[in-house]
Amino acid sequence: MKSLTLLHLTHLERLEAESIHIMREVAAEAENPVMLYSVGKDSAVMLQLAMKAFYPSKPPFPLLHVDTGWKFKEMISFRDAHVKKLGLELIVHTNQEGVDMGVSPFKHGSSMHTDIMKTQGLKQALNKYKFDVAFGGARRDEEKSRAKERIFSFRTADHRWDPKNQRPELWNIYNTRKSEGESIRVFPLSNWTELDIWQYIYRENIPIVPLYFAAPRPVVNRDGTLIMVDDDRMPMEKNEQPIMQSVRFRTLGCYPLTGAVPSKATTLPEIIQEMLLTKTSERAGRTIDHDQSASMEKKKQEGYF
Amino acid sequence: MTFQDKLIKADINAYLDQHQTKSMLRFITCGSVDDGKSTLIGRLLYDSKMIFEDQLAALEVDSKKLGTQGDDLDFALLVDGLASEREQGITIDVAYRYFATEKRKFIVADTPGHEQYTRNMATGASTAELAIILVDARHGVQTQTRRHSYIASLLGIKKIVLAVNKMDLVDYDQGVFDKIVAEYSEFASGLSEKTGTNQTIEPIPLSALKGDNITENSKAMKWYHGPSLISHLETVEIDDGNSAGEFRLPVQWVNRPNLNFRGFSGLISSGQIRPGDAIKVLPSAKTSTVKSIVTMDGDLPEAIAGQSITLTLENEIDISRGDLICSAHSPAESANQFETTILWMSDEAMLSGRSYILKCGTQTATATMAPPKCRINVNTLEELAARKLELNEIGVCNVALDKQIAFDPYSQNRDTGGFVLIDRYTNATVGVGMIHFALRRASNIHWQAVDTDKNSRAAQKGQKPAILWFTGLSGSGKSTIANHVEKKLTAFGRHTYLLDGDNVRHGLNKDLGFTDVDRVENIRRIAEVSKLMVDAGLITLVSFISPFRSERRLARELVEEGEFFEIHVDTPLEVAEARDVKGLYKKAREGKLKNFTGIDSPYEEPENPEMRVSTTSMSAEEAADFIIQQLNNQGVIDIG
Numbered sequence: 001m002k003s004l005t006l007l008h009l010t011h012l013e014r015l016e017a018e019s020i021h022i023m024r025e026v027a028a029e030a031e032n033p034v035m036l037y038s039v040g041k042d043s044a045v046m047l048q049l050a051m052k053a054f055y056p057s058k059p060p061f062p063l064l065h066v067d068t069g070w071k072f073k074e075m076i077s078f079r080d081a082h083v084k085k086l087g088l089e090l091i092v093h094t095n096q097e098g099v100d101m102g103v104s105p106f107k108h109g110s111s112m113h114t115d116i117m118k119t120q121g122l123k124q125a126l127n128k129y130k131f132d133v134a135f136g137g138a139r140r141d142e143e144k145s146r147a148k149e150r151i152f153s154f155r156t157a158d159h160r161w162d163p164k165n166q167r168p169e170l171w172n173i174y175n176t177r178k179s180e181g182e183s184i185r186v187f188p189l190s191n192w193t194e195l196d197i198w199q200y201i202y203r204e205n206i207p208i209v210p211l212y213f214a215a216p217r218p219v220v221n222r223d224g225t226l227i228m229v230d231d232d233r234m235p236m237e238k239n240e241q242p243i244m245q246s247v248r249f250r251t252l253g254c255y256p257l258t259g260a261v262p263s264k265a266t267t268l269p270e271i272i273q274e275m276l277l278t279k280t281s282e283r284a285g286r287t288i289d290h291d292q293s294a295s296m297e298k299k300k301q302e303g304y305f
Numbered sequence: 306m307t308f309q310d311k312l313i314k315a316d317i318n319a320y321l322d323q324h325q326t327k328s329m330l331r332f333i334t335c336g337s338v339d340d341g342k343s344t345l346i347g348r349l350l351y352d353s354k355m356i357f358e359d360q361l362a363a364l365e366v367d368s369k370k371l372g373t374q375g376d377d378l379d380f381a382l383l384v385d386g387l388a389s390e391r392e393q394g395i396t397i398d399v400a401y402r403y404f405a406t407e408k409r410k411f412i413v414a415d416t417p418g419h420e421q422y423t424r425n426m427a428t429g430a431s432t433a434e435l436a437i438i439l440v441d442a443r444h445g446v447q448t449q450t451r452r453h454s455y456i457a458s459l460l461g462i463k464k465i466v467l468a469v470n471k472m473d474l475v476d477y478d479q480g481v482f483d484k485i486v487a488e489y490s491e492f493a494s495g496l497s498e499k500t501g502t503n504q505t506i507e508p509i510p511l512s513a514l515k516g517d518n519i520t521e522n523s524k525a526m527k528w529y530h531g532p533s534l535i536s537h538l539e540t541v542e543i544d545d546g547n548s549a550g551e552f553r554l555p556v557q558w559v560n561r562p563n564l565n566f567r568g569f570s571g572l573i574s575s576g577q578i579r580p581g582d583a584i585k586v587l588p589s590a591k592t593s594t595v596k597s598i599v600t601m602d603g604d605l606p607e608a609i610a611g612q613s614i615t616l617t618l619e620n621e622i623d624i625s626r627g628d629l630i631c632s633a634h635s636p637a638e639s640a641n642q643f644e645t646t647i648l649w650m651s652d653e654a655m656l657s658g659r660s661y662i663l664k665c666g667t668q669t670a671t672a673t674m675a676p677p678k679c680r681i682n683v684n685t686l687e688e689l690a691a692r693k694l695e696l697n698e699i700g701v702c703n704v705a706l707d708k709q710i711a712f713d714p715y716s717q718n719r720d721t722g723g724f725v726l727i728d729r730y731t732n733a734t735v736g737v738g739m740i741h742f743a744l745r746r747a748s749n750i751h752w753q754a755v756d757t758d759k760n761s762r763a764a765q766k767g768q769k770p771a772i773l774w775f776t777g778l779s780g781s782g783k784s785t786i787a788n789h790v791e792k793k794l795t796a797f798g799r800h801t802y803l804l805d806g807d808n809v810r811h812g813l814n815k816d817l818g819f820t821d822v823d824r825v826e827n828i829r830r831i832a833e834v835s836k837l838m839v840d841a842g843l844i845t846l847v848s849f850i851s852p853f854r855s856e857r858r859l860a861r862e863l864v865e866e867g868e869f870f871e872i873h874v875d876t877p878l879e880v881a882e883a884r885d886v887k888g889l890y891k892k893a894r895e896g897k898l899k900n901f902t903g904i905d906s907p908y909e910e911p912e913n914p915e916m917r918v919s920t921t922s923m924s925a926e927e928a929a930d931f932i933i934q935q936l937n938n939q940g941v942i943d944i945g
Binding site: 056 | 601727
């Protein structure tokens with residue numbers, strides 16, 4: 001007998017099923033896939049979906065974290081504990097040349113730091129381990145040029161993206177064939193929005209870095225951006241004193257480049273409440289998008305994830 | 306403040322509970338910039354409060370700099386993504402947009418409307434359940450309206466919103482609206498016959514710019530009693546993933562964590578499944594019963610279309626990626642020849658006789674295209690004669706595969722009836738197709754089993770059969786060298802046959818010209834003839850320009866490994882042209898000979914030929930000796 005009770009899936013169920021389908025396609029067709037793991041909330045969702053996609057097997061690929069050396073300390077401790085608990089393989093890569101050059105967001109500015117430690121670091125790691133397919137947690141709602149990027153997005157041998165030469169993606173068929181030297185970035189969360197991500201974390205009770213929740217933290221105000229003093233590498237200006245303030249982070253990255261927001265939200269529903277009532281978009285907390293209106297598109301053509 | 310905002314403030318938990326049960330609708334907007342498509346999407350995002358203050362501030366700045374609405378906000382700028390598109394003021398790709406109301410989450414495929422972007426629209430339509438067809442109230446049903454409706458219908462979209470936009474510019478006149486609706490309905494009633502898609506049409510008069518009938522019913526159009534656009538989108542019935550259909554699970558991945566567990570993972574494309582249900586696996590036609598539906602959240606009592614699951618079965622049967630698990634009482638069909646509708650998406654035309662990689666769900670096969678039965682004029686729906694399909698052209702075409710695949714007609718199931726075609730060299734997705742029905746021809750022509758086979762025929766001659774495929778420009782020296790090689794082989798007592806391009810064109814292929822389509826067919830026939838010669842045990846020499854890699858590869862794949870030797874007679878164009886033994890280059894240069902390889906038709910050099918002979922550094926005789934020596938080294942002939 002056919003059931004008439006269960007005819008519709010909710011939007012989260014459909015998004016989940018689509019992402020799992022994408023991950024399984026990669027597992028079935030890629031030679032040497034890897035999942036980029038940035039420790040943030042999108043990565044947390046991606047990891048949960050990967051655990052579901054292959055259950056009772058473990059995900060058949062390792063995780064890769066490109067560590068710039070400037071991530072929040074709490075991100076690193078959360079990363080190590082969480083990955084260990086799930087029993088997964090984690091590869092951590094840091095651009096040693098950048099470290100040797102002493103690259104720092106304070107000395108070299110955000111764009112040079114991001115380019116050397118993040119973009120170049122990622123390319124190094126992908127080349128070193130010869131990964132042919134890398135999962136990323138990017139969403140199309142984050143930024144205008146992402147809205148046109150395919151779920152399976154090809155990169156040339158030097159990791160460049162050619163927005164004019166993208167393969168059509170119809171139904172749920174993905175053409176994963178690549179030519180010598182090409183690699184693929186796959187975005188299983190393409191169709192999720194920031195709200196979907198939070199709702200899913202809430203529904204699934206997914207562990208996330210405590211920095212997303214409000215707590216008293218030492219911050220300084222730099223040109224209207226609240227920067228948390230996470231270690232003593234942060235140079236203080238004259239007469240500048242960190243003050244303890246109840247803040248949280250909407251997005252996580254390198255601590256000197258990530259602005260905190262004043263907040264009292266200590267539970268997931270409160271975070272979602274704040275997000276829904278807030279009036280600025282998520283990426284506004286990141287410094288790299290502001291420079292010019294097409295800056296993300298340019299960065300991606302150069303190989304930024 | 307809206308009701309939702311109040312609820313978020315007052316009771317976030319109640320809000321979250323409410324939003325856990327939201328459904329999702331994917332739709333596509335069809336129309337051009339002139340119809341106000343981007344403005345409509347920008348308006349939907351704006352009115353559903355999906356635009357944050359920083360984005361709004363950027364929009365205000367951009368509107369002043371690039372906008373077309375004077376001092377008003379230009380919503381179109383919100384959605385025109387890539388920098389080059391913003392400069393040109395047109396949308397050239399598929400962009401996906403997201404917004405949500407309290408009832409539903411929406412995914413909008415925003416695609417360009419011009420004829421040269423037919424492929425982009427088809428891409429957006431392939432995952433959409435509903436299409437908004439925009440019409441400018443001042444201009445009514447246009448050629449492009451018909452094109453958009455046809456493509457939406459072809460891709461199987463059952464729900465249409467006829468959005469008559471810019472009503473503010475016709476004084477909100479009901480007469481204008483009614484006339485457009487009548488005209489559209491008459492046209493649309495003929496569509497289902499062409500495409501097999503039954504559509505329902507909801508006409509709504511709008512002004513995207515002014516916000517009329519977007520979220521609330523317009524005060525300026527009191528004569529209209531239907532729903533506003535948002536209200537319609539929120540309540541229209543969703544047929545997500547066809548859960549009422551027959552059970553189909555394309556197997557993506559076999560889940561084997563240990564010896565005790567063997568599960569089959571996939572996304573259910575239609576129907577429902579429960580433990581105890583009888584299933585049939587295609588194409589093997591083996592049957593079993595579902596033991597459990599496994600997920601990380603626990604075994605499920607039931608699963609429906611749209612869910613990603615893992616099935617375990619009661620008994621061990623061999624199942625791998627590409628198989629289709631079906632309900633046992635109404636399984637899909639299996640076949641290797643189909644009638645299909647093809648939409649071509651590549652700059653390089655679809656050539657009949659050429660083979661492509663076909664991907665249907667999780668199944669992959671090699672497909673050879675028959676000549677199109679017709680090409681459809683997407684503006685008038687007329688059926689025209691065609692020998693090939695160019696970029697953005699749609700045609701009806703038979704397809705033959707190298708193996709059986711499981712399928713349903715596209716009109717019954719998009720996932721098991723739709724496929725993409727992939728170029729074997731560039732790996733690009735060059736076309737897509739929708740299966741109409743299987744052709745029964747192939748299953749009725751059985752291979753005639755014979756007792757004397759290739760090996761025994763070859764053994765009788767004391768030789769290994771092979772194809773020596775000479776490729777190179779006209780005048781490169783192919784035939785001369787092949788002739789020398791054949792003489793030498795005969796002298797060594799080998800049985801040979803030489804197929805020469807010019808000679809074959811006098812007989813077997815005298816109906817063919819020199820267009821790309823004919824060149825492909827020319828080589829296909831030669832490849833098949835050489836295969837028969839090899840089967841007869843002969844060493845077959847083929848001397849053909851054979852300019853395209855795809856066809857040389859086709860020839861290679863027809864015979865067994867180690868039987869095909871590609872010999873590139875590598876003569877630079879200048880040298881061949883300077884020789885011009887037959888005076889053809891001169892004619893081609895003078896424009897008296899069209900489609901001449903190397904002049905106005907391409908020659909794709911072999912990438913990894915078994916042998917390469919350079920006629921600038923050795924004579925034809927020396928080249929022939931070299932080839933004989935190589936054949937000896939590789940064990941094809943044994944002359945010590």
